Amino acid sequence: MTQEPGWPGLSDEELLVAVANTGHGEHDELADPPAMRVWWAGLHAPTDLEAVRPHATEDLATLRALRAVVRGLALRNNGIDVRVDAAGLDRLTLRPDLRGSPSLLADGPDGLVRDVCAATVTALLRATARPGWPRLKACRGTDCRWVFIDSSRNTSRRWCDMAVCGNRAKSASFRTRRSASEPVA
Template identity: 65%
Template sequence: MAPNVPWPGLDDEDLLLAVANTAHGEQDELADAPSTRAWWLGIGSPATTRESRPDVTDSVAMLRALRVLIRGLALRNNGVEPDLSGASGLDALPLRLDLHGTPSLRADVPGDLARDIGAATIAALLRATGRPGWSRVKACRGDDCRWVFIDSSRNASRRWCAMANCGNRAKMATFRDRHRSRPPRAPQSQP
């Protein structure tokens, strides 16, 4: 993989969504170096991507911390203040400014796939947050979801990844809470 070059066909926001949405439920595509490589190849990255070194546990943990950061910032864009304490592992990623061609960032340690992905993702995050459309990158408000998506609604008011799933559950919970707090109605007598 060339430093700071995401795979063909994906822009900055697509790369951010791809990294942010690597874990839901029991499946974590960034669980270890082999699963990270399989995910990377599975999303269409070039087959010439370098093999990760065997001692990349810290690098993969850094990618998981980056996922927490992206989800947290996207959740903030959706009006929820996130807990970003899980993003502290990003201190382990030394970056270098790359001035060849378009200025960007690259991993300081060559040959580590997870660090290369992390460097490209951080560069994409810095570019994306500086654009007017950044506020449309949101995370689902569903407590058990947090899927990151682009809000393409006209007034940028989308709250959930899908209204049919997370949105409907949230509205039903609000409905149940509202009706639990009401006193029961007294039966009306018939004349």
């Protein structure tokens, strides 16, 4: 996959994976501005964390909607038919960045959340236009759905981790086959 930067230090695909994997179960790294600051600092992405404005709650809702779109598209890339709803993105206003490589900039008040939204949409547009797009997948494990980049030669990977999610799925399939073949007493 092309390593065109979606954000300084991250490829488009790495940024999409990072955004898509910000929420699982009870834990949401985009729940509020302080949580988003911790997540962003963990990526070691060079930027001013103070730019996450305390009142950026509405922007975070847009970023969470964008996360759902990326995860839905990654599920589709793994053969899971899901509805992808982009309705939450209607508040996102972007304009073209005419300074270099094709990208979009947030329109409106400055802030890291808006910048991350713009970088994520840019990464999504560039990634979907490349032949490697189908490699961005979400795990088929129903209790997982972790987004990953399929690095297998023939793009056949289904689970984020064969040792955990793949093993669970294969064990469940074995138990189902075994119980179906046992005679009823």
